[in-house]
Amino acid sequence: MHDSSGIARRVLKNFLSLSGATVVTKLLAFASTAYLARVLNAEGFGILGFAQAAVVYFQLILNQGLDTYGTREIARSGKDIPRYVNNIVTIRILLSLAAYAMLAAFALLIPKPFIVKGVILILGLKLFEVAFNLKWVFQGTEKMEWLAVSRIVQQAIFVAGVFVLIKRPSQVVGVPILQVAAGAVGIVLLLSVYSRMTGKIRFNIDTAFWKEAFTQSLPMAASYFLIQIYINFDMIFLGFIRDEKTVGLYSAAYKLITMINLFGVYYFVTLFPNISRMYYSSTEKMERLLSKSIEKTMLVSIPLCVGGTIVAAPLMRMIFGADFAASALPFKILVWNVAVTWTNLHYGNTLVACNRQKEYMLGVSFGAVTNIVLNIIFIPRYGMTAAAFTTVFSELVVLSFMYRRLNTIVHLDFLRFIPKPAAASAAMGVSIFFLRDMQVVPLIGIGAAIYFLCAILLGAVKRREIVKLYREVTRKRAGIQQGKDRER
Numbered sequence: 001m002h003d004s005s006g007i008a009r010r011v012l013k014n015f016l017s018l019s020g021a022t023v024v025t026k027l028l029a030f031a032s033t034a035y036l037a038r039v040l041n042a043e044g045f046g047i048l049g050f051a052q053a054a055v056v057y058f059q060l061i062l063n064q065g066l067d068t069y070g071t072r073e074i075a076r077s078g079k080d081i082p083r084y085v086n087n088i089v090t091i092r093i094l095l096s097l098a099a100y101a102m103l104a105a106f107a108l109l110i111p112k113p114f115i116v117k118g119v120i121l122i123l124g125l126k127l128f129e130v131a132f133n134l135k136w137v138f139q140g141t142e143k144m145e146w147l148a149v150s151r152i153v154q155q156a157i158f159v160a161g162v163f164v165l166i167k168r169p170s171q172v173v174g175v176p177i178l179q180v181a182a183g184a185v186g187i188v189l190l191l192s193v194y195s196r197m198t199g200k201i202r203f204n205i206d207t208a209f210w211k212e213a214f215t216q217s218l219p220m221a222a223s224y225f226l227i228q229i230y231i232n233f234d235m236i237f238l239g240f241i242r243d244e245k246t247v248g249l250y251s252a253a254y255k256l257i258t259m260i261n262l263f264g265v266y267y268f269v270t271l272f273p274n275i276s277r278m279y280y281s282s283t284e285k286m287e288r289l290l291s292k293s294i295e296k297t298m299l300v301s302i303p304l305c306v307g308g309t310i311v312a313a314p315l316m317r318m319i320f321g322a323d324f325a326a327s328a329l330p331f332k333i334l335v336w337n338v339a340v341t342w343t344n345l346h347y348g349n350t351l352v353a354c355n356r357q358k359e360y361m362l363g364v365s366f367g368a369v370t371n372i373v374l375n376i377i378f379i380p381r382y383g384m385t386a387a388a389f390t391t392v393f394s395e396l397v398v399l400s401f402m403y404r405r406l407n408t409i410v411h412l413d414f415l416r417f418i419p420k421p422a423a424a425s426a427a428m429g430v431s432i433f434f435l436r437d438m439q440v441v442p443l444i445g446i447g448a449a450i451y452f453l454c455a456i457l458l459g460a461v462k463r464r465e466i467v468k469l470y471r472e473v474t475r476k477r478a479g480i481q482q483g484k485d486r487e488r
Helices: 004-064 066-075 082-107 114-123 126-132 135-140 145-163 173-199 209-240 244-281 283-320 323-333 336-353 355-404 419-434 440-457 464-487
Strands: none
Touching: 004 082, 004 114, 004 126, 004 145, 004 209, 004 244, 004 323, 066 336, 082 114, 082 126, 082 135, 082 145, 082 209, 082 419, 114 173, 114 464, 126 173, 126 419, 126 464, 135 173, 135 283, 135 323, 145 173, 145 209, 145 244, 173 244, 209 244, 244 283, 244 323, 244 336, 283 336, 283 419, 283 440, 323 355, 323 464, 336 355, 355 464, 419 440
């Protein structure tokens, strides 16, 4: 019991560090995204969206599943951290050189305007930042507070630069320059913390390590590549068969969903080290932790999807302006991807934590094939609406596979956690539907209050859990204040 309580506190501490940083960085990102959409207009926004989607594929060459492999192995043993860092950084430097060369060839050969090619080449410099990014070390050692600081500093620099320097559509090239510069500062910060904790990075070619690392990580690398297909293929395909404005409209809806989805991703980052250890120590504890976790994420994701569907139109106009009103329809569809993705994180990533990365790869293969086929068939005719439907459906295909495979290890049934939050969300949805002529911000607040009240009445949220969460948050705040007092 003491061990379970300790794990819960550690997960909560790390999640609060990351979620606190996520709230700050996403508020900053939200402000900069809304500002850029208005300044650059849909066409300029589409240029950025297409370039970012393209660069992501070349970043995968550097990933090779090494982030997850390094996090998992450090979390399990906590030993030989310099060996992991020195070798993985060396591997990634070599891969970054090859990846940027291929990206440059891609940018020069595609039939796109020169400005699109320029944005891709500048943004591609982030490939070299990925090589030196040690976030996986801090995840494995559960020192999430440093990741939080790095992300806040990075985003603050970018947002400040955007508001000061980007004033008109012709300055779209300045955006990737700011992204690269701000990212470099965040990377340097993590490197300096690591050097104080462990020592300087020394480039190393340990053939035995490289062989083992690639054997373990390549299935994960293939999986991540396939995931990016069904995450970004729609944006790339739209970019080739439709104009930049259409890409910009779709990108606006997609960026908002990505910001929301990252809360789930960062939350699971805090769970992953514990699940990796529990697979060897106690699958019963792992099952309890996952069940409790998926129950809580359902409480958040279901009302978010219902509310997002109803307020999509005024929300998109408020954030991006009247020029992006057409983004509401894809947003109404894509918002349901939040619930599916947050659920899928519990199944897919747990398979990886349990050394089932080949099964994970097979699952995302089904999603990638589904995504490509449906996008090629339907996007030419139905445009960004088809792209949104295909994204959600592909994620459902992956979830159905991961669900079956993980249940051969532990019993984790997310369906039993749906009825209560769904009922509370339905009551909320009916209420805000009749109040939909209100301003969107107070409407969201009223909807949240109605949902929370209904969730308590239905027993989805229990009073003792609210009290426990309040105490944990208060304890963390008190610890932070004591640390500040000691520094004084």
